[in-house]
Amino acid sequence: MDRTQLLIGVAVALFSIGLVGVVVRRNVLVMLMCMELMLNGVNLSLITFAQQTATTVGAVVVFLVFVVATVEIALAIPIVLLLVRDKHTLDIGAYSELRG
Amino acid sequence: MATIEGLLRQLDTLLLVVCAFGALAAAVTMLFLREPMRVALALVTSMILLGGIYGLLGVHFVAAFQVLIYVGAVMVFIVYAIMLLERREVEVRRYSRLVVPGIAGLVVLPGAIVASVWKPLPSPVHELGDVSFGIGAFSVAFLTEYWLLFELTSVLLVAAVVAAVAVLGVGRKDARRG
Numbered sequence: 072m073d074r075t076q077l078l079i080g081v082a083v084a085l086f087s088i089g090l091v092g093v094v095v096r097r098n099v100l101v102m103l104m105c106m107e108l109m110l111n112g113v114n115l116s117l118i119t120f121a122q123q124t125a126t127t128v129g130a131v132v133v134f135l136v137f138v139v140a141t142v143e144i145a146l147a148i149p150i151v152l153l154l155v156r157d158k159h160t161l162d163i164g165a166y167s168e169l170r171g
Numbered sequence: 172m173a174t175i176e177g178l179l180r181q182l183d184t185l186l187l188v189v190c191a192f193g194a195l196a197a198a199v200t201m202l203f204l205r206e207p208m209r210v211a212l213a214l215v216t217s218m219i220l221l222g223g224i225y226g227l228l229g230v231h232f233v234a235a236f237q238v239l240i241y242v243g244a245v246m247v248f249i250v251y252a253i254m255l256l257e258r259r260e261v262e263v264r265r266y267s268r269l270v271v272p273g274i275a276g277l278v279v280l281p282g283a284i285v286a287s288v289w290k291p292l293p294s295p296v297h298e299l300g301d302v303s304f305g306i307g308a309f310s311v312a313f314l315t316e317y318w319l320l321f322e323l324t325s326v327l328l329v330a331a332v333v334a335a336v337a338v339l340g341v342g343r344k345d346a347r348r349g
Contacts, residue, residue, distance in 0.1 A: 074187065078224070080285065081191045085217075087281045088198045095266050095273035100207045100253055104214050107245065108198055111221055114237075122228050127312040130233055131320065134313070137240045138324050142331040144245050148252045149338045153345070155256050161207075162264065 078119040085112030099151050099161050103144070110140050187227050194220040205265055207253045215246050232306040 085108055092105030114133050121129020151161075158165045197217035204210045218241045225234035267273075313321055 074184070077188070077191060081195055083281045083284050084195055085198050087277050088195075088202065090280065091273045091277045092202055094276065095202070095270050097264050097267050098207055100249065100256070101201075101210050104207075104210055104249060105201065107241070107249075108201065108214060108217065111218060111241070114233075115221060115224065118225060118228060118230055118233060122230070127309055128317075130230060130309050131313055131317045133233055134236065134309075135320060135324060137236055138327060141240060141245055142327060144248055145331055146334055146338065148248060149335060151252065152255065153338065153341065157345070161256060163267070 075119060075123055079116055082112045082116035082119065085109070085115065087112075097163050099154070099163055099166075102163065103147055103151070106143070107140060110136055183227060187224060190220045190223040190227065193217075194224070207257070208250070211246060211250050211253060215242055218242050218246065232309060 089105045089107075089109030089112060092108065093102050096102055096105065114136055117129040117133050117136070121127070121133075154166055155161060194217045197213045197220065200213045201210050201217075204213060218237060222234045222237035222242075225231070225237055
């Protein structure tokens with residue numbers, strides 16, 4: 072196993088663990104953190120492939136992912152605060168009426 | 172001289188493996204911890220170790236961004252939210268009813284991705300970590316070749332600020348009604 076395979080394996084594992092965390096955990100904040108973990112897995116794979124092909128495009132996309140992650144959190148946290156103010160719980164089951 | 176270079180190379184690989192498995196271990200811990208603050212600390216550990224990996228691969232500015240933006244901004248924001256909300260929290264069940272499908276997904280998804288990606292992996296142009304480019308090359312590429320993405324990023328940030336103000340406005344209206 073060379074370095075590329077190791078890092079791609081870690082990236083896939085981080086993404087999968089994050090996805091499982093989003094599916095199985097019930098705390099909204101923990102789910103948000105698991106989403107961040109998924110983005111970290113994506114970033115690692117982008118950087119690994121960019122290094123493998125010796126291009127800057129991976130770093131550019133990683134920078135965009137940083138911006139998207141920051142925006143996501145900046146919007147998600149106030150929404151969670153409003154939901155908790157309304158329902159007095161962080162349990163995702165209490166927000167089932169948001170299904171639409 | 173060659174021996175020293177070989178030793179440094181081995182040390183580099185060892186550090187890379189330690190950081191990779193450390194990041195994985197911290198990520199797995201996140202699934203089992205109950206307290207959101209502890210989950211946040213595990214995520215911070217994972218992010219810092221990923222920053223270490225980026226540093227070892229020679230993309231030092233991405234490592235700096237990782238620590239400054241993810242650990243310094245995003246995680247501090249999350250920790251702040253946890254501190255705001257934790258006192259009100261009664262008791263949240265740790266796992267949903269989807270534990271079994273979730274675990275099955277954990278097995279199937281990496282298996283499917285690895286099976287589809289592993290074999291056609293192209294042979295590297297350079298050995299990983301041998302090519303390092305600094306913030307200069309990145310900035311030039313960003314502002315010449317990828318300038319449209321740069322502009323779209325600023326539009327996204329403005330949209331996010333407007334959306335955050337709108338969310339806060341809804342919250343204030345609800346508070347007045349309540």
